[in-house]
Each structure stands twice: as structure tokens, then as C-alpha cells.
Amino acid sequence: MYRKLAGIAGPSVFCCLCMALALAESSGGTCVKLRLQRVLAPALSRLDAVRFPIPAGADQGFPGAEGECDGERARLLRENSVLREQLADMGAAGGPRDSGFRFESARVLRLVGWNGDRRLAVIDLGTRHGIRAGMGAIKGDAAVGKVLECGPDTSLVRFLTDSGCKAAVTVTGCMQHAGADPVKFEGVAEGRAGEPGRIRLLHLGVSVPVAAGDCVLTSGRFGDFPAGLVAGWVESVDNDEYSQFHGIVMRPALAYEGIRSLVVAVPASFAGAGEVGR
């Protein structure tokens, strides 16, 4: 009996330690994994490209690096291309709006995914750069996700299509259907499990005139995104006879697989402690 118990004592202790580490990791206490990602990212980026092939048209501004160039020149061209993207993102995010945010440009080190549903990005900004969980991630003029966890030098960004990621939004185009004064209707965009690559638009009553093709913008109500960023486009509206809310499915503003850089919106009033609303 004792011999049998002694035999499984080691594995049991290992499993308990692993669970304890996992719970500490998920509560943001240790950040061991985020530190590892920083080290492993250069080696894994090519494998990530196999997992998440960059869609056609998403890699513009990187002329023929794979075909015509090799080695150092290709690397420099790629780096130059990413830097240009970052500059453009900064311009798009911080240009026309006086939004009460400052913007930090980040490079996407890795895209990670699981079972086709979850999409997370590891970026090269962390708590040392003033990044905290819950801050909004922006690409161009589109809201793409929110910061989930922060390490000292790296952070994990969860895309809007990921289950549990929420953003306050308004629906535009309603006035065309209502035929009345422009009215903005507020709702919440949230990724859902089992619907990969799509976003649910919640809390819009059946009386709100909304149709496929309508543009959905961020409202800025949660304090995570500036108002007026494109969150996505209404793809379908499915009304249940017994529900008082629309069943709306959105597609995101852009394909996340092609993202190599993004901008994190840091509230200007943020003093560097605590979290923005997750």
C-alpha cells in the first residue's frame, strides 16, 4: 500500500505544482510564459506563418522579399516594412482625433491559437512601457483587441473574436433605415466560443433598425478604445420571435492573421497603476 502511494507521490506533486503555476500565470502573477515568448519568438515566427498564413493582399509594402531577395536583404526589407506599418498605425491612430489617449506602437512577436477559435498575439510592449491589462489594441483605424496579460517586456493581446473579449460599440447607418434624425445605438461587441472569426453584437433591442452591411464603431464608453474606430461590419441579423434583442453576428474589420504591428491605446490620464476595465 505504502509502496503504491510512494510510486504516485512524485507525479502527483508535479501535477499539483503545475496547476499552482498555471493558476499563478493566469492571474498574471508570474509572467514566466510571456518572458519565454520573448526568447522563443524569433525561432517560432516562421512556424507561426505556417499556422496562420498571411492572407493575400495583407502583406503589401514588402516587395518580393521572399522571391527576389535572400538573407540579410530580405530581413532588412521585412523590418523596414514593419516599421513603415508601425508609423502608419501611429499616424492613423493619433492623427485626426483628440481622444484623450496616447498611443504606443508595438510589434507582433507571435500569433498563437488553439482549435481554430482562440487568437492571441504576443507584442513587444509590457508594464515597463506603461501597458496594462484591458487597454485597447488598434490597427490603422480599426479596433482589433484588448491586452489580456502583461509581462515586463511583452504582453498578450486578445482579439475581438476571442471568447470573452468585449468592447463598447455604436451602430451607424441606423438613420438610413429609420428615416429619421441620426441616432446612435449603443451595444457591446463580444467574441463567442464556437463562432471562430466572428463577433456577437449584444444588447441591441429589436426596435433598433440594423441590417447586414452596417458599420459598427467603438463608442469609447469602457475607456479602453477611443471613440470612432471600426470594430467590424454587421454580417447577419437573426431575430428570435421570443427575444427582445437582435441576434447580430459581425465580421471583424480586418483579417487578424496578417497583423505584424499594432498600436496600444493608453489613456492619457493613466497614472501607471491598476487595470483598465477588462
Place this chain on the structure above:
Amino acid sequence: MTRLGVPVFALFLVLFQSFMAHRLSIYGAVPQVTIIFAVFWALWAPRRDSFRFAAALGIGLDILGPTPLGFSAAAYGMASLGAWRLGTWMNRDSHAVRFMLIFAASLFAGTLNLWAASLDGAGFGFREWAADAVWASAYTAALGMVFCHAASFMPFFRGIRPVGCMPSDA
């Protein structure tokens, strides 16, 4: 099998699961090839070897995937221990037993993964669990029957147990 063979095979499995397995998906269910071989090892290798193999697979998946570090390692370790214990009580040569063990281990690991995701605020109900974990586990178990049967005839896998213990020797 050489001493280097098992770690290299484990690395190959982890890389395959992380970057290629989604190509085998059917209706959104991605098979857990790693759990198939973790159970295979638990059935045919000594407990210590199979536990180390499963834990190594779990740690690799934790590092490369989105789960918090330690979740998959714990899940795979516990699944391996359970499969090893049940394997000693049941007829390991039975296809039904193998199917059941792979299904149970995959369901356990899949459920823990969903729980890990829910700690990040993701909302999973029974429907999502059934669609994601149960369906994927059934697919994994079905695929596992083919893999285990094929593997039992491959010379590479004979090293995990002395010849005479593999089903192909019966």
C-alpha cells in the same frame, strides 16, 4: 529506440499539434494527436516513462499554445497516470478500451483547456463544451484507433516496451 528517439518524437508531436494539427480539423474539431500518443505510451510503457513523456508533451504545448504555463502539463500528466492505472486493470489489446481511454483523456485535457480559457474571462457553457471538447475528443479517439494500430506495427515504437508486449506480437 534510442535514448534520443523519444525526446525527438515528443518534440515532433508538439510542433505538429501546435502548427499543423488544425489541418486535420473536421467541423471545427481539431484532434489532439499528442494525447493519442500520451495514452499509447501509458498503455505500453512503464509508468515513469509514460508520465515523463506525457508531461513533456504538456509543457511543450503550454509553451507554444495559448494556455497558461502548467495547465497542459498537469492535464497530460494526470491523464497519463489515469490511463496507466486503467490500462493495468483492463484489456489493453481491446480496441474499445483504447477508444474509451483516449476519449476520456482527451475530454479531460480539453475540459481543463476550456477552464483555463474561462479564467481569462471567456464564457463557455454546456453547448460550447459539447461542441469543442466532446466532439473533438470523439474525433481524437477515432483517429487514435488508426494511429495506435499503425504504431503497434512500427519498429520505432517497439523500444518503449520489450518485444512480446505489443499487440502485433499476439
